[in-house]
Amino acid sequence: MQRLADILDGISLMTASIIRWLALMMVLVQFAIVVGRYVFGVNSIAVQESxxxxxxxxxxxxxxxxxxxxxHVRVDVFYAKAxxxxxxxxxxxxxxxxxxPSMLVLLYWSWPSVRxxxxxxxxxISVGGIEAVFLLKSLIPAFCILLVLQSLSLLIRLLLPGTSASKADA
Incomplete structure (x- = not known):
């Protein structure tokens, strides 16, 4: 079971190692948008949508x-002193x-729209924008599946005696 949890954690780690570069890319593109608009008077809806x-x-x-x-966000009303x-x-x-359950419900109800x-x-979304809303909507089931897999990993660790549930505890 420990091996399964490690594999599931690996999915989250691999995904994060790939998408973390989007934060830098997003800042650079936003900077280019601002410079383009206010310095050169150039604007692109597609670049803004990116x-x-x-x-x-x-x-x-x-x-x-x-x-x-x-x-993640946690309501520490009871948890902090427990x-x-x-x-x-x-x-x-x-x-x-x-x-x-909430991720499975979201997956179930969003799937027809994504399909x-x-x-x-x-x-x-806007005239002149990126012609790929279907890709944007595909993030919803990906979000649900990734969270369910990570939740199962943490659940396995919580149920195994003598293990820590999160990487932050390790």
Whole structure:
């Protein structure tokens, strides 16, 4: 089971190592947009939309890695002062009752829209924009699948005796 958890963690680590460069690319493109518009008077809707696409990709595909390294948003009302055993129980509850079911519901309800978008190769958001909304919508099922896989990895670690659930604990 430990090996399976390591493989699932590897998916998040590999995804993060690839998409982290989008943050730098996004800043550079945004800088070029500002310089182009205010210095040279040049503007492109497609280039502006590319920042939206990069931001969405960074957020949606980076969420599983964020969960892996325990940097996700957590409501610390009870968690902060809880014992390790109570924290483990809260985490197990969160994965089994909240995270995994909500991702499966989101995947189920978003799939028809994603499928239809691919079927018609849905065009740009704005006139003159990137003609690939179907790719943007594909981030939704990818987000759900990556989070479910990472959640299963953390759940395996939480249920195995003597293991740490997150890479941040290691």
């Amino acid at each position: 920042v939206l696409y990069m931001h969405a990709t960074l957020f949606m595909l980076g969420a599983a890695y964020t969960l892996l390294v325990d940097q 014992t390790d055993t109570t924290r483990r129980r809260i985490d197990i509850f969160g994965h089994v009752v909240l995270l995994i 239809n978008s691919w079927k018609i190769l849905e065009g740009p």
